Structure formats: structure tokens, C-alpha cells
Amino acid sequence: MDVSDYMLGLGQQAKRAARVLALSSLSQRNHALLCIAQRIDQQRELILAANEKDLAAAKSQGLDAAMCDRLALNAGRIDGMIANLEQVASLPDPIGATDQVRTMPSGIRVGKMRVPLGVVGIIYESRPNVTVEASSLCIKSGNSTILRGGSESIHSNGAIARCIEAGLADAGMPETAVQVVNTTDRAAVGALITMDKFVDVIVPRGGKGLIERITAEARIPVIKHLDGVCHVFIDAGADLSMANAIAVNAKTHRYGTCNTMETLLLDRSVAADALALIGPELQSKGVEVRGCSETCRILNWAVVATEADWYAEYLAPILAVRIVAGLAEAIDHINAYGSHHTDAIVTNNHAHAEQFMREVDSSSVMVNASTRFADGFEYGLGAEIGISTDKIHARGPVGLEGLTSQKYVVFGTGQVRS
Amino acid sequence: MDVSDYMLGLGQQAKRAARVLALSSLSQRNHALLCIAQRIDQQRELILAANEKDLAAAKSQGLDAAMCDRLALNAGRIDGMIANLEQVASLPDPIGATDQVRTMPSGIRVGKMRVPLGVVGIIYESRPNVTVEASSLCIKSGNSTILRGGSESIHSNGAIARCIEAGLADAGMPETAVQVVNTTDRAAVGALITMDKFVDVIVPRGGKGLIERITAEARIPVIKHLDGVCHVFIDAGADLSMANAIAVNAKTHRYGTCNTMETLLLDRSVAADALALIGPELQSKGVEVRGCSETCRILNWAVVATEADWYAEYLAPILAVRIVAGLAEAIDHINAYGSHHTDAIVTNNHAHAEQFMREVDSSSVMVNASTRFADGFEYGLGAEIGISTDKIHARGPVGLEGLTSQKYVVFGTGQVRS
The missing domain is CATH 3.40.605.10 (Aldehyde Dehydrogenase; Chain A, domain 1)
Structure with a gap:
């Protein structure tokens, strides 16, 4: 035939x-x-x-x-x-x-x-x-x-x-x-x-x-769904216990899903305190950290990240970590290296939440929630055909x-x- | 360069x-x-x-x-x-x-x-x-x-x-x-x-x-916009003066537009009376009619249509005319030969209007209105990028x-x- x-x-x-x-x-x-x-x-x-x-x-x-x-x-x-x-x-x-x-x-x-x-x-x-x-x-x-x-x-x-x-x-x-x-x-x-x-x-x-x-x-x-290089950004003044819970959930709840966090970004002013909480939790779960040089000074067990790590969708217990000067640099990083899938900010600053929502060009943009929520059922759609990374017709779940x-x-x- | x-x-x-x-x-x-x-x-x-x-x-x-x-x-x-x-x-x-x-x-x-x-x-x-x-x-x-x-x-x-x-x-x-x-x-x-x-x-x-x-x-x-092979179907019991106005407007208001009627379908029971009104108007405007054999018996100046005419987007003073047994045959014709752009029924029968609306698989489906209304401005969109013949993202104007x-x-x- x-x-x-x-x-x-x-x-x-x-x-x-x-x-x-x-x-x-x-x-x-x-x-x-x-x-x-x-x-x-x-x-x-x-x-x-x-x-x-x-x-x-x-x-x-x-x-x-x-x-x-x-x-x-x-x-x-x-x-x-x-x-x-x-x-x-x-x-x-x-x-x-x-x-x-x-x-x-x-x-x-x-x-x-x-x-x-x-x-x-x-x-x-x-x-x-x-x-x-x-x-x-x-x-x-x-x-x-x-x-x-x-x-x-x-x-x-x-x-x-x-x-x-x-x-x-x-x-x-x-x-x-x-x-x-x-x-x-x-x-x-x-x-x-x-x-x-x-x-x-x-x-x-x-x-x-x-x-x-x-x-x-x-x-x-x-x-279509291409890839999910998702970020969590921990803002200056964020509730660090909330930040810790969200970051650990976004990375370790499931490693192989497209809405798993692959890069953690931290505002310099909170980086040391936040990583003091998050670092040990990740380490205890066997997550390898690939960090910028500042991150590696804070977490002495972290590996130095290469440029390729900022683009990587690991789908594995590996996390890229970068310390940035503030919100604008975080948004630039996400729009440049991310895959426009799902990105979250942890913040107490209303203006920063608004700016992140508007400026991050991703199918799901979140404030104070884990990226793992990007899902048709969690969004109340009742069913999920897939998660679209296109902008045409259907975007996101x-x-x-x-x-x-x-x-x-x-x-x-x-x-x-x- | x-x-x-x-x-x-x-x-x-x-x-x-x-x-x-x-x-x-x-x-x-x-x-x-x-x-x-x-x-x-x-x-x-x-x-x-x-x-x-x-x-x-x-x-x-x-x-x-x-x-x-x-x-x-x-x-x-x-x-x-x-x-x-x-x-x-x-x-x-x-x-x-x-x-x-x-x-x-x-x-x-x-x-x-x-x-x-x-x-x-x-x-x-x-x-x-x-x-x-x-x-x-x-x-x-x-x-x-x-x-x-x-x-x-x-x-x-x-x-x-x-x-x-x-x-x-x-x-x-x-x-x-x-x-x-x-x-x-x-x-x-x-x-x-x-x-x-x-x-x-x-x-x-x-x-x-x-x-x-x-x-x-x-x-x-x-x-994208591919082509507009648009139909008007005149139902049994239709108001023939309305049918005449709509058919003549849909064909002759402008010949070169995608929402111009290219094929007129008539229920057999009204065909002779409807064509007695519409035929002379089309003839006086210099429109060539390419009809099925029954049409040619009613309008002795019409040319015999070939199979290709039912698919044709003339963009010119030419109209294909076909007499059908009723609504179901009209819908079958439209879905088979049309381009899923814009199709209209002229009817006084509510159930027929409902069935036509549901069953005709076109980006604009109309009851008792000229196909020429398929237009972003006429639909109140304020502007028109184009008329999409796709079903994805945007359909119609x-x-x-x-x-x-x-x-x-x-x-x-x-x-x-x-």
C-alpha cells in the first residue's frame, strides 16, 4: 500500500x-x-x-x-x-x-x-x-x-x-x-x-x-510546545521564607517537567541570606548548583556556570543561579536567555510586581507562586492539550x-x- | 551587502x-x-x-x-x-x-x-x-x-x-x-x-x-487570506424582493473583492420566480451567467457551467448559478465547492436559518444580508488587518x-x- x-x-x-x-x-x-x-x-x-x-x-x-x-x-x-x-x-x-x-x-x-x-x-x-x-x-x-x-x-x-x-x-x-x-x-x-x-x-x-x-x-x-527554561527571581526585600519555599518547590517538586525552574535569579541585596536558606535545602536533595562567580563565593560547593547554562533546560536536579543588580537586570536576563514559558518573581514590592508582570514576555508570568502552577488543571481549564510556547492562537496551557x-x-x- | x-x-x-x-x-x-x-x-x-x-x-x-x-x-x-x-x-x-x-x-x-x-x-x-x-x-x-x-x-x-x-x-x-x-x-x-x-x-x-x-x-x-468563493442561497419561501436585492448587491456592488458572491444557489421551488427578477438585473449590468442546465432553461442567455465554475473565484462580472433540491443540497454544495469565506442564506424559515448557521463551515455565515458585509469596519472592528481564511488564531475579518x-x-x- x-x-x-x-x-x-x-x-x-x-x-x-x-x-x-x-x-x-x-x-x-x-x-x-x-x-x-x-x-x-x-x-x-x-x-x-x-x-x-x-x-x-x-x-x-x-x-x-x-x-x-x-x-x-x-x-x-x-x-x-x-x-x-x-x-x-x-x-x-x-x-x-x-x-x-x-x-x-x-x-x-x-x-x-x-x-x-x-x-x-x-x-x-x-x-x-x-x-x-x-x-x-x-x-x-x-x-x-x-x-x-x-x-x-x-x-x-x-x-x-x-x-x-x-x-x-x-x-x-x-x-x-x-x-x-x-x-x-x-x-x-x-x-x-x-x-x-x-x-x-x-x-x-x-x-x-x-x-x-x-x-x-x-x-x-x-x-506546539518547544522548551521551558523557567526562572524564579527573588527581589530585594522579599520574604525569604516564602522565597525559599517557592524556589525549592519550583526546582524539586518534579525535575522533568517543562514548568520546573531551571535558573534562580537573586537580587544582590538578599542573595547571601536567601542562599543561606535555599542552598542547604537544594544540597540535601542532591541538586547540583551552577552559579555565577558571586554565587560560588556564597555556596562553596557550587560549580561555575558557563554561558550555556543560562540557556539550559536541564530537566534534571541541576540549577543555574545568578546574582543580579536588581529587577531590570533580572527581566533582561529572563527575556534574553529564557524560553518565554513561565517565570516568577518573589517580592513584597507592588511596583516591582507590576513591572515584572508587564515586562516579562512569557506565556505565564507569576508573582509569589511556584512556576509549577503553569498547568491546565491548576489554571482551571479542566483539561490540557499541551502548553503552547507560541503566541498565535493559544499561549501557555x-x-x-x-x-x-x-x-x-x-x-x-x-x-x-x- | x-x-x-x-x-x-x-x-x-x-x-x-x-x-x-x-x-x-x-x-x-x-x-x-x-x-x-x-x-x-x-x-x-x-x-x-x-x-x-x-x-x-x-x-x-x-x-x-x-x-x-x-x-x-x-x-x-x-x-x-x-x-x-x-x-x-x-x-x-x-x-x-x-x-x-x-x-x-x-x-x-x-x-x-x-x-x-x-x-x-x-x-x-x-x-x-x-x-x-x-x-x-x-x-x-x-x-x-x-x-x-x-x-x-x-x-x-x-x-x-x-x-x-x-x-x-x-x-x-x-x-x-x-x-x-x-x-x-x-x-x-x-x-x-x-x-x-x-x-x-x-x-x-x-x-x-x-x-x-x-x-x-x-x-x-x-x-492569511487565500480566496473568497462566496455563495448566496435563496431558500424555498424566501421574500423574493429581498432575495433579489441581496443577490444583486452581493454580486455587483464590487466585482473584485473577496466577499463578492461568486455562486448563486436557488431552491427549485422558487428558482423560476427568483430568476425572473434577478436575471434581468444581472443582464442589464452586463453580468455573464454560467448556469446548471435548469438555470439555462430559465435564462436562455446563460452559458452552461462546467465543474470548474463551481470552484471559481471570478473577481469579475461573471456568476455561477445552480438550482438545488433544498437546504441540505445547498449546504453540501457550499461546504464542498466554497472556500469557507462568507456565505449567506435568504430565508423566512427560522429552522432553516439555524441549520444554515450551524452547518456551513465558513468564517462568516449570514442570514438575510449581503455577503459584502464581511468586512472589519462593517463588523465594528474599527480597523482591518485582513480577512483570515484560517481557523487558527483569527478567522474572518x-x-x-x-x-x-x-x-x-x-x-x-x-x-x-x-
Whole structure:
């Protein structure tokens, strides 16, 4: 079978299914989600058996332990998929509302109606539960989707896909509303990201290499997450016990997440006192500090940072630390070296909080809170498609609204343009 | 000079200027717009002399009359530029507002702040007044911009650029807030649309060929307008006098605009009576009708349409006409052959109006109004960057809000994630 013909077929079917989904009622979409949950619950053995095949292949190919862990399914992870479907079913309808209706001088009334995007292409790496998460969000928002998972999870994704198809059919929805690409041929990705006739948006989920390749080659808009080089700045006069709690939480709550602090900035006037609190806590948790020369004089166990450290997304128990002259230098550092993801200030100074909020050019800017809060659930979005580092369409944590758009609706009584 | 180095320099300067613009007050930005208007008023002779050079070159190269007309400036068109700057200065501030602030269970308060996109790259064809229009919208929305006009208007754009720079300097704003590319080398476009470190969004304005080339090669999000294959559907039981007024206005008010009707669809039950009214009006205005076989039986002067006519954006006094069995067939036709731009129904049937609104997948969907209303000014946006045929970010007429994004702002009192 020719891969581009196969992908074209998926695209055409997805486009047709999208029209049915867009017109379905909220209760139909929710019913489909619950039917899928039921099918997954019934097919646990089949899913785990398929996952065993993937795991065996991964081990024989020498994939590392972290990769195998992401790939592995068990009863708890299947429970998680079911819980995810039920939780998404409980969310309010993201589509259908018409608002901002105003009467214009011509007499026409103009408003905006919230509608699905159409067809969403999702490209992801090893975790098979993404197949369920991504499908649930697309169904809920009235979009059809084409999913391209990692080649190492092809059997697991196939088994999950059959549950999704069956659940859709149970609910009287088109089975082609969710289609999982069943080939590991890389040309399938190339086809998916250039089918602008059939696919309305691409959401890649994975490492920076994957995202960069897709962005470079896509002819379709991409909602993407590149990297998170997040900062905490401890201002002059900050409450140092609060600063300590926030800095330690932002760095050590989880090391591998994109909203983890990677660089700590301190105002010179509080640096010694703040590091006297924070340093030992970090050291006790095994965090390596790479500091500017002043930092290294205060923390004699710190390593000297190089220029590359200020750009680094460690995703590991490593922290860059820099002492700055004050707020302006901190903001300059963040805007120059950061990735415009999430940055926080710890301060008691209202004017400084305001200036930081305005001047830091990041998708989330925080005062007196841990960067770890940059998250769709913590922000009350009810679901998270991902965290966008783009400025277009959706910025920061993206909820269901990120999979919708608004069309203009115009109500007239025979008006013509003069 | 190496073109890619030159463009990189523009990019770096634009990025620096963007920070200053983002922090400027509304009155500073408005003042800059009025200073530019004053400089243009003072330099009318220089601008017209530069335009003469472009016109002479265009004529010697054999450019057609329509192209020369778009290129030509005169006192009235310069008045228009000045009026545009004053009008944009009078609009409310599109940036700075923080809204949707809510308290989360964790105790953090989360809101969204409206901010500029940063650096906007604009690529356009011959009309030199776009240089002023695009600059005014970017300045108002706090964005810096790099403008790449058509090579045939290089002298006109250069003269206008010097007025813009002088006006920015008069107002104490960075002159590099607006930069006009001063080379006709096509490699400049290639550099502009791939400088993702420096440019946040590309807005191309021009013909379909230009837009398709840019979309294919860009590595930066593009807000684009492809084509407008707009429909009017006359429903069974419609008020035929209203239908006649809307159809004739939608087709003949202006032939060359993207929101002009290109295909008229009629319910079979009203087709003969409706065409008895509309046909003679179109004929008297010199509009050629390309009809389905039934249409040709009713209007014996109509030409038989081919399949290509249903896809055609004529931008000319030509209209495709098709008689359909009813609403469902009309919607199918529009979604299959249209360009998802603007489509209208003329109806007295409320359920049909609702169904048309929901099912037609276009950026503007209208009931009992002429498609010609799809316009930023008619929709009350106060300004128009363009009309987007994308579903991402901005759909339909794009106002100043299309040049902004929202960042999350988080206000805590020391919260950490548990």
C-alpha cells in the first residue's frame, strides 16, 4: 500500500467525520466518551497483551528503561485512561455558544459562534495513554482526529484504537472520528503535516527534535510546545521564607517537567541570606548548583556556570543561579536567555510586581507562586492539550478552547451594502 | 551587502524595538501615529516624486493599467493615508487589559493579560498606501514591524518609510519600530519568513500565488487570506424582493473583492420566480451567467457551467448559478465547492436559518444580508488587518486584536504545588 494514498484516505474520512461531529449534541459526544471507557474496561486483557508485544520488541531493540517505563501499561494506567474519559465527559461543552452579538450601524447584528477546528492531527511519542487523552479532547470539542503515535507503541495503540472505534460505533458516531495511523513508515508523518486540504491543525507532543522537524516541514498551523527554561527571581526585600519555599518547590517538586525552574535569579541585596536558606535545602536533595562567580563565593560547593547554562533546560536536579543588580537586570536576563514559558518573581514590592508582570514576555508570568502552577488543571481549564510556547492562537496551557475557533454569524433583515 | 545578514539585522532591531513598543503608553503610540501623519503631510512633494519614479519604471517595464493604478499616488490617496493614521489613533487601546481573573482551589488567582505579538512581518504587493495602513495597525497594537512591499513600489515605500521614521523619532519612539526592507532581492522574503527567532507572525497581503508560496516556505505562523468563493442561497419561501436585492448587491456592488458572491444557489421551488427578477438585473449590468442546465432553461442567455465554475473565484462580472433540491443540497454544495469565506442564506424559515448557521463551515455565515458585509469596519472592528481564511488564531475579518495575544498572569501569596 502506498503511504501517501493511505494517508489521503484517512484525511478524506476524517473530513467527512468532522462534519458529523461538529453537528453532534453534547450528550452524544459525552455518550461516545463513556462507551469508549466501557470498551477499554472490557478489553483490558487484549490491550495488555498488545502492550506486552511492544515491550518485548522495545527490550530486544535495547530501548532504555525510561522509554520502556513510558511505554508500559498496567491495570493502574488503564484505570487512568478510563478516569480521563469520564472526567472529560463531565466538562462543559466547549462549542456551540454564540456571543458578542452587537447591532451595527447598517442594522445587521454580528456575533461569534464557537465551533470545532475540524480535523486535528496529533503526533506523539511512546506513551500509549496519549491515544486516549488526545482522542477524548478531540471528541469532546467536536473535532475528528488522526493520531500518529510512536512506532514503538504500535500494537498498544492499535488495541486502544479498536476500543475507541467500537465505543464510537456503540454511540452511533462515525468510527472514523478517531483514526490511528497503522504504519510505522515515517512518510506518514510527512503526509499528515502537509495535507492542508484535510487537516486543520497539527499538535505535536514530544521532544524538541520532533517539534522542530514538524514545524520546519508542516504546511498546516502547528500548536506546539518547544522548551521551558523557567526562572524564579527573588527581589530585594522579599520574604525569604516564602522565597525559599517557592524556589525549592519550583526546582524539586518534579525535575522533568517543562514548568520546573531551571535558573534562580537573586537580587544582590538578599542573595547571601536567601542562599543561606535555599542552598542547604537544594544540597540535601542532591541538586547540583551552577552559579555565577558571586554565587560560588556564597555556596562553596557550587560549580561555575558557563554561558550555556543560562540557556539550559536541564530537566534534571541541576540549577543555574545568578546574582543580579536588581529587577531590570533580572527581566533582561529572563527575556534574553529564557524560553518565554513561565517565570516568577518573589517580592513584597507592588511596583516591582507590576513591572515584572508587564515586562516579562512569557506565556505565564507569576508573582509569589511556584512556576509549577503553569498547568491546565491548576489554571482551571479542566483539561490540557499541551502548553503552547507560541503566541498565535493559544499561549501557555491550552484547554479545550484551543481546539475550537469562532466563526462570525450575521443576522440581517434584508440589508445590502451601499 | 549580504541579504541574509541585512535581514538578520532588521530582525534584531525589530525585536529590541518591540520591547519598547510593548511598554509604551496608549498616548505615546497615538502621538507617534499623529506625528507620522504630519510628516507625510509635509513631505507630499517628495512622496509624489518618488512615486513618479516607480510609475515611470512600471510603464517602461510594460506593467498593465490596473497594476499602474494600484501603484499610483496622488493628493487624494495621500489624504487617505493621513486620515487612516488619524482614525487608527482614535481607536481604543487593543493591549494592556487583564481579565478573566479567577481564584483557583490552590489559592492562586489566574487571569489573562492582552499583549502585543512582538514583531510582525508584512509582505504585500504594489499599493504603497499599505505601507502606512500596516504600520499604523502595528504601532497601535504595540508591535514592531518589518515591511516588504512590492519591488515596483520601492521608491514610494522608501519615501513613506522616511516619513514614518521621522514621525516615530518626533514622538520619542524607536525609528526601528517600523522598518521597510530596502532591497528588491527576493531572498529577503525567504529570510523574513524563516527568522523565527525574531519574527512572531507573517501577514501576507496579495494574490493567491504569493500567499501559497509564503505558506509553503514559512517557519513562522502566517495569518492569511487565500480566496473568497462566496455563495448566496435563496431558500424555498424566501421574500423574493429581498432575495433579489441581496443577490444583486452581493454580486455587483464590487466585482473584485473577496466577499463578492461568486455562486448563486436557488431552491427549485422558487428558482423560476427568483430568476425572473434577478436575471434581468444581472443582464442589464452586463453580468455573464454560467448556469446548471435548469438555470439555462430559465435564462436562455446563460452559458452552461462546467465543474470548474463551481470552484471559481471570478473577481469579475461573471456568476455561477445552480438550482438545488433544498437546504441540505445547498449546504453540501457550499461546504464542498466554497472556500469557507462568507456565505449567506435568504430565508423566512427560522429552522432553516439555524441549520444554515450551524452547518456551513465558513468564517462568516449570514442570514438575510449581503455577503459584502464581511468586512472589519462593517463588523465594528474599527480597523482591518485582513480577512483570515484560517481557523487558527483569527478567522474572518481580523481587527487589531489579531495582532495581540494573551499571556497568563498568576497572583499568589506564596503558594507552592503539592
